[in-house]
């Protein structure tokens with residue numbers, strides 16, 4: 073059974089990315105996947121201090137909500153991160169979670185070397201993102217951040233879903249195709 077972790081990365085409760093991830097999870101549950109969720113806005117996760125505490129151990133020394141998140145990240149076979157575009161990047165609360173994956177990056181390079189670093193043995197990662205405008209490069213920053221987040225987790229980045237011109241809180245609900253696509257996506261990736 074696939075162990076799926078959904079990371080709700082928007083500070084806006086019940087907003088567009090929440091709605092999409094809810095749908096994806098409904099689809100995934102139809103396949104029998106075991107689903108766990110993280111609501112980043114409800115957690116107190118401080119930014120990486122670049123203290124070097126994890127350099128030789130792969131373990132972060134900051135005692136906050138991230139300590140439980142590390143375990144969830146490690147246990148998952150599939151991770152789906154959802155977030156709106158904020159100034160071409162992730163919302164700062166969610167970026168703090170991503171930056172704290174530096175400890176997992178150190179763990180990875182302590183445990184693996186050479187060619188082994190070219191393979192991903194811990195599963196697959198996806199990103200779902202939404203932005204208000206229609207710029208050609210709207211998701212470039214977020215996608216690169218997601219790719220290297222999953223790299224740190226020893227997971228292969230497998231792409232995702234991206235929706236432009238969505239701004240108001242529940243605007244995505246007017247886009248029936250997007251909602252259907254999210255449900256189908258959940259079914260497909262959890263299988």
Ligand SMILES: Cc1cc2nc3c(=O)[nH]c(=O)nc-3n(C[C@H](O)[C@H](O)[C@H](O)COP(=O)(O)O)c2cc1C
Nearest residue numbers: 082087088089156157158159160203204205238239
């Ligand atoms: C602080 C902030 C920064 C934003 N920056 C961008 C941006 O750079 N580009 C863009 O297209 N939309 C931007 N937006 C709009 C959101 O991405 C958009 O409203 C999105 O639908 C919100 O999704 P949510 O309901 O899941 O939070 C920004 C919104 C906020 C509040």
